[in-house]
Amino acid sequence: MRCLMCGKTIGENSLRELLAGDDLLCEECRNGWHRTGKRFTVDGVKAYAEYAYDGGFRDCLLQFKECGDEALRDVFLYTCKDRFRRKYRGWTLVLMPSSPQNLERRGFSHLQEIFACVRMPMLEVFTKTDTAIQKELTYEERQQMKEHIILKEGAVIPKKVLLCDDVYTTGATIRGALRALQGIPCQKQIYTLSAVEKTLP
Numbered sequence: 001m002r003c004l005m006c007g008k009t010i011g012e013n014s015l016r017e018l019l020a021g022d023d024l025l026c027e028e029c030r031n032g033w034h035r036t037g038k039r040f041t042v043d044g045v046k047a048y049a050e051y052a053y054d055g056g057f058r059d060c061l062l063q064f065k066e067c068g069d070e071a072l073r074d075v076f077l078y079t080c081k082d083r084f085r086r087k088y089r090g091w092t093l094v095l096m097p098s099s100p101q102n103l104e105r106r107g108f109s110h111l112q113e114i115f116a117c118v119r120m121p122m123l124e125v126f127t128k129t130d131t132a133i134q135k136e137l138t139y140e141e142r143q144q145m146k147e148h149i150i151l152k153e154g155a156v157i158p159k160k161v162l163l164c165d166d167v168y169t170t171g172a173t174i175r176g177a178l179r180a181l182q183g184i185p186c187q188k189q190i191y192t193l194s195a196v197e198k199t200l201p
């Protein structure tokens with residue numbers, strides 16, 4: 001089997017790699033991901049970030065999201081899915097929304113693909129109504145964007161909501177989601193696959 005990122009044959013580098021099972025990345029590429037396990041809070045809600053949004057992780061996520069390399073879908077939670085399932089047993093994964101433009105451009109919901117491997121209840125209850133692409137916005141504009149996340153009509157909110165995202169940058173999206181849930185009785189936690197270290201609270 002060849003590594004999905006560098007194309008090297010997996011199992012040739014070391015015994016550990018050979019024993020690592022069915023990982024779709026080689027040891028060298030894995031080592032380029034920086035596991036941080038950061039705990040923080042967003043408006044009083046507990047949050048957890050698995051990786052730093054840099055290096056190999058970022059390359060891989062961009063390859064998946066922007067180049068549409070769907071084969072990569074299972075690599076993101078590969079080393080953490082068992083722990084994830086134990087930690088969040090009883091919670092429902094509530095995915096952050098993509099803008100309609102991004103969804104159409106990609107042709108797939110990247111978060112749905114990434115989180116499918118944990119095989120837990122998953123919902124998409126939010127819609128994003130903005131028309132701009134986030135990374136082209138200024139900080140202030142992103143702050144305003146939190147106004148634009150709303151609940152889908154008729155959305156049923158579970159008792160334990162785990163808000164899931166791939167990258168935490170300014171927190172505007174998560175705050176928008178928290179705001180949309182205001183007044184709805186439910187427990188909330190946040191899980192992000194990665195976070196831009198310098199913007200963490």
Ligand SMILES: [Zn+2]
Nearest residue numbers: 003006026029
């Ligand atoms: Zn590799």
